[in-house]
Amino acid sequence: MIRVRGLTKRFGARAVLEEVDVHFRSGAVTALLGPNGAGKTTLLKCVLGLVRPSEGDVLVEGEPIDPDGSYRHGIGYMPQLPNFPPHMTGLELARMLDDLRDFRGRPDEELIEALDLRAELGEPFRTLSGGTRQKVNAALAFRYRAPILILDEPTAGLDPVASLALKAGVRACRTEGRTVVVTSHNLGDLQTIADHVVFLHEGRVRYDGSLGDLLATTRRSTLQEAIADLMRGSDATSRRETGRDTNEADPERRHLEVVR
């Protein structure tokens, strides 16, 4: 369970996140959505402690995140880009991370089995294809059976088989009561696994609610269409907010802009 309160992040004068309040529940999969530059990755990095909030705070399992990072024992993270040290093998990396995490349990290697990654784990990353690296990336996120799973664009570059295996893994996490946060451009994928949707636009939360509610209020059948509506709405809002072109806004969907 992650709670973000009044989070603002500015890089110089530019605010990337503004007063973000969200709640990623346990036992649920939350899809974190938004166009490029909306602040999705920055928000996740704030949760991971990689980016320091300008204002506001982040609570993980009810506790404010501590600077020594030990709360990250409870988080498995799959970064957007699998930038691993090129000369290292997956196995070496896994051992090193096991060591750094003082991990002595039995690692979750279901993805490795499912994707038949054993052989590739012995090869240096520089010899692996982008897709294979992404598989290893995913496997590492699941490895420590962390109560919180944060997946940033997990299916990008994955083949359909791997995508399916990953999604199966995510569903399993949900049933185990773990907290899962996923960003993706592949809204079709997300629709099949997400319970909740948080929609970010220009650093602000534009929607935070269940997937079912979103589909119902937008009267759409797919997440893709619903999100497209949200984006149009948001664009309209920003245009109106900047004092231009208010006529195009669809009054029926106005209420969606009001969050909670």
Added chain:
Amino acid sequence: MRAVLILLAALQGTQAAPASQGTVATRVVGPGGDHATITEAVQAAQPHDTVVVTRGVYREATVVVDKPLVLRGEDGTVLDGEGARGLLRIVADSVTVSGFTLRDTGISFTEDRAALLVDRAHFCTVRDLRVEDAFFGIYLANSGDCLLEDNTLRARSTRETRSGNGIHLWYSTRVTLRGNRIEGHRDGIYFEFVEDSRVLDNESVGNVRYGLHFMFSDGCDYVRNVFADNGAGVAVMYTSDVLMEENDFRGSLGNAAFGLLLKDITDSEILGNRFRDNSVGIHAEGANRVRVAGNDFLENGWAVKIMANSEGSTIEGNNFLGNSFDVATNSRRSYSDFAGNYWDRYRGWDRDADGVGDVPFHPVRLFSLVVAQNEPALVLQRSPLVALLDLAEQVLPLLTPEDLADPRPRLAPVSTRWGPS
């Protein structure tokens, strides 16, 4: 002069003749001996007698030796001046003194108080003395034809004004100093108006001012001595016809300290010496027709500082190794010749393989001029910037003396008695 001497000697001879008649007596001083005091024995002795002083500490008035005698101290014979007087004064010719320990003369500002004073006497031999805490140690005035051998002089001075010189010669001729060791005096060895003398195999170490200091002393040789860790090194002045050979000059550190300071020295030779770890190896001012050859200059601040008032000197066949500066001067012109030296800074080729570099070496670095003008810049020693400046100056000399150059720099060190360095 010589006639007078012969006359004097003859007179003494006739006085002594009736009593001894050629037989040499031995008198023993000390408890159970013939005499209780040395003075008594000397007074009672006939010329050419031997006075043997037995072991013990003697405290008596300065012993004046006024007749030719052999005065010998047994092992452990101490003459103690109790901080108030000199111990021995030789005023007759042909006196031999040996074996005593002379100690504690005290300091005097009214007289040149010496442990042993030889005053207007010739043919003396002073051997195996230990002189401890004397103001002056062995002092020869208007004397000559003496041998000072294997004496050890040790004082514990830290200030110039509170100490006298170790072996001090004034208006003396044909004196040989051999195998003496002098430590902790003002000047270890001091010569003024001394002629035709030899200083061989002595060690003058840790003296407050100079290890060796001479002025107006022509025709003297200094061979195989060690001058080490003296306050200001060795200074020789206003003299001609000097030979300094195979001496070891080292550890003279300080802003007015020199391995060897030459001031108005002419027609002299400085051969096969070693200058090591001195702030300045040789400082030459008014050194004319001086030949400096076959010496080792090792790890000095400045190996050679030669002022423009030095003319016609030659610096040849020396080794310059590990010095911060090889040569410094105060002029753009050079009046002395450098040739056939080995310079560790030389980077030339020897394409005809004759052991001599193809291009001349300019031993004066630009940086040494900089430092001469602006001393604090010395902190930039070994800066890459300084190396660049020196290199530029080597390629295109604008400021350094162009004609101060070694036209035949050697590619390998000259072999010296100090061995391969």
Added chain:
Amino acid sequence: MSDRSVSTGVKILGYQVRDLARSRALGGYALALALATWGLVHFGGGTARALPSLATLVVLVVPLVSLLVTTSFVHHGGDFIELLLSHPVGRRPLFLGMYLGLALPLGAAFLAGVLIPLGASGALSTHANGVATVALAGALLTAVFTSLGFVIALRATDPARAMGAALLVWLAAAVLYDGAVLLAAYRWAAYPLETPMLVLMALNPVDVARVLVVMALDASAMMGYTGAIFQDFFGGAVGRALAIACLCAWTIVPAWVAMRDFQRKDF
């Protein structure tokens, strides 16, 4: 720091050392130094002649290599740092592990490159003081410029700019600064300059290291200086201790600044 932080730091240090050992950069550095040292000793006419040249080489090369290796490492390692920070690894232990993991191998490569050929030539016994001083100066310079490299790399986020800044810092510290000091010495030649000169030296770590070497190799010349302050400074253990303390400060202060930057940095 807690035990866990210390153990994390030590682990990071270990990985880093293994990582660097695998990259050829450090081996190449050690080998190049060894070749240069060997060349100076064998073609330059013995250790007595080689040491001063080696000293100049060291004050030029060590800062440059330390700066470039550190800045490029921090930038190329950016993704990896991010990966580690997404795991339960504190920033302080990570920084200290990375710092020591760079400074120690760099220092070891330097010492190996210089001491092995000198040892083979017997210089360790014949010129122990000179060799020890050059080794100490180089080792301390490595630490100083690893610290400065971290500051540069963490402040200039663009790798090309960081590299440019590193080169500029090197050029300024190794050459330009001394030029300015020399001009200043001439400009204010009429004033007592001893103390200002020593202060100016203290403000540039390359100069401090060089002065440390000069104290060993040029003591005779420095003692020949007329001023009492230089005599005291260069003549005894005090100057040496001050120079070493100064280089330690030049290591610790920038390292502390870099650590603070690192703790505040967004990835």
